[in-house]
Amino acid sequence: MRMNRRAFSRAMMLGLGSAALPLAATRGALAQGFPDRPLRLVVPYPPGGSTDPVARLLASEMQALLGQAMIVENRSGAAGAIGTENVARAAPDGYSLLLHTTAIATEPSLKSNLPYKLMTDLQPLTEAVRGSYLLVTNPRLPATDVAGLIAYGRANPGKLLYGSAGTGSSGHLIGAMFAQQAGIEATHVPYRGGGPAVTALLANEIQFVFDTVQTSRPLVLDGQLRGLAVTGDERSPLLPQVPTARESGLPEFTVDYWLGIFAPARTPDPVVQRIAAAFRDALALPNVRERLAGLGLTPVGSTPEAFTKTVQEDMDSWRTVIQRAKITLD
Template identity: 45%
Template sequence: MKSVPMLIVVLIALVSHAATHAQAFPSRPVRLVVPYPPGGANDIIARLLAPRMSASFGQNVIVDNRGGGNTLIGSEIVAKSVPNGYTLLMIAAGHTINPSLYPKLPYDTARDFAPIVLIGDGAYVLVAHPSLGVASTAELIALARRKPGQLAYASSSTGNLTHLAAELFNALAGVKMLHVPYKGGNPAMADLLAGRVAVFFSTVAVARPHIQSGKIRGLGVTTGKRSLALPDMPTIAESGLPGYEVSGWYGLVAPAKTPKEPIARIHRAVQEALRQPEVKERLLGVGVEAVEASTEQFGKLIEREIAKWEKVVKPLGITPE
C-alpha cells in the first residue's frame, strides 16, 4: 500500500514537469515593436531578424511599426507592457539621446527597459564637398580653425546622431562649424552634393555610392575601428581627432523586470541569426556590422551612451524640432 502514495507523488512530479516544459518561452507569438515607420534601417534589421527568430522559437515574431514622436510612441508602448518577453523594442543609439532632449519622457530610459542583445554597430562617415579642398580629418580641423563659424555642416534632423556627431566633433576639435538641419538624410546629402554645405556626418548607406563615384570625399568613419562597410576608410580618431567615437548601434530591449529565461532565449536566437553569413552581408548593406556581446555588456553600453550624450546635449541646450 505504501507504493500507492509514492506513485501519486511521482505522477504529480511528471505532470508538473510536463506543464512547465509546455510553457517554456515562447509558447505564443512575440511582438517586436519598431518605433519607426517602415523602410528605414531599424525596420530593415527587424524584418531581417524576425523570421530567423521565428524559426528558432517555433513561434511567429511579428514586427509592429509604431513610428512617431521621435520613437517615444513605440518606446512607451513597450515600457508599459507586461514584462514577460512577449513584447520587445528595437532600439538604436537615439534611444539613449532622448533622455537629454526631452525633460519629461513618458518613461525612464535607464529604469523602464531591460537590455537583451546588441545587434550591430553602424558607422557614420564624415564626408566633405570636394571644393573644400580637404582630404583628411586633420585637414578639415585645420581649415575650420582658420575659418571659425564659416563652415556649415548638414544634419538629417536636430538632435539626432548626424547632428550630435558633428557637435561632439566641434567640442573635441575645438572648432565651430555651423549647423544646418534638414528633414532626412537624402535632402542633406543633396545639398552637400550641390556644395551648399561643407560637410555631413552621413550614414554609410547614403554616402557610400557618392564616395565611390568621387562626388564627395570621405574623411573618416565615426566608429572606434574601421568599418567593414568602408574597409579602406580610416577612422576619424586615427586620421586627426584621437578619442573621437560615435556608433549608430542597434539592439533589442524588453520591459523592465522581464524574467531572465526569456531574455536569455531571445539573446541566443538573435546571436544565432547574426552568425549567418547572409545576415551579416545584408546588415553590411545598410552599413551595420553584426556584433557578439553579452546582455550585461549591452546594458553597460546603454549606460555609457546616456551619460555621453547628456554631456553633449545639455551644455548646448539642444531641443528637438
C-alpha cells in the first residue's frame, strides 16, 4: 500500500514526537533523581591556599541544598593541571566538580601541551566569586601613588623589578599588563609562591607586587607596605582609602580574578542547571556573603551560559597580553 506525502510526513512527525517523549522524561527524571550520593569538589591546589576557604564554605552548604554531602578534595601538582585533568576525565554525571581560578583561562595561551582542552573537556557551571588585586610597593620607593610609580619607571628604565608567585602566574601577567598600559619597562622576578614574593618586597629586593587585597591588607595597615591602587571597578571595602587604578590615571586597567565551578563536558544539561542553581542559592545566603566579604570577595553566582562567556572572553583578553609580553611556559 502506498502512502501520500502528506500522510507520510504526518506519520513521521507523530513517530518522532513519541520517540522524543521518553527522552524528555528521562532527562527530567535524571534532574529529579540527582544527586543520590555524595559529590566531590576538586581544588587543584594544596590545602590552605586562597581557594580552600571558598571551596569549604560553599561545600558546607550543599548538604541542605542538594541533599547530599560535597567533599572537598585537594589534588595539587603541575600548577593545577593534575586536579583539572582529573575532573576533565571524570564521568560526566555531575558528581565530580572543579573549583578553579582565573588562571585556568590563561593556561591555554601559556602551555601548548596541556593534558586537557578547557572549552572542550570542561563545562563552566557558575562564576562563584570575584575579587580585586592590590598594587603594593615598598615604602622606601619614592612613589606614593600610581602616577609617581609610572614617573619613576620612565625616569629609571629597566630599574623597576616586580615579583610574583612564578612565571605565568596571575601576578606576573598583571604586572606585564600594567607595564604595557603604563608605557614603562619593568623586569619580572619569579618566586616560588606569593609569600616569598611579598617577603622580597618587604626586604626591598623588588619594587612592587600585585597581590590579593586580603593577603596584603594587614601589611598596608601596619605601614610595612604601601597600597597604591586596587585593580577592580570599585574600591575595596577592606581598604576604602586606596583608589582604583582607573581613578589613578589608567582608565583601561581593570583586572579582577574569579573562582568558578566546572564539570566534565557532556554532563547532562538538567544536572548542570541543578548544580549551578544550588551554588547560586548558597552564594545568596547571608552567612556566606558575610564570610566572603571578610575575604574581600564578592559573590556572583552566574548562569552556566554567562560563565562560559566570561571564561572565553578572559581567554581572549589574556592571550593578547601574553603574546605581547612573549610569556611562555613551554
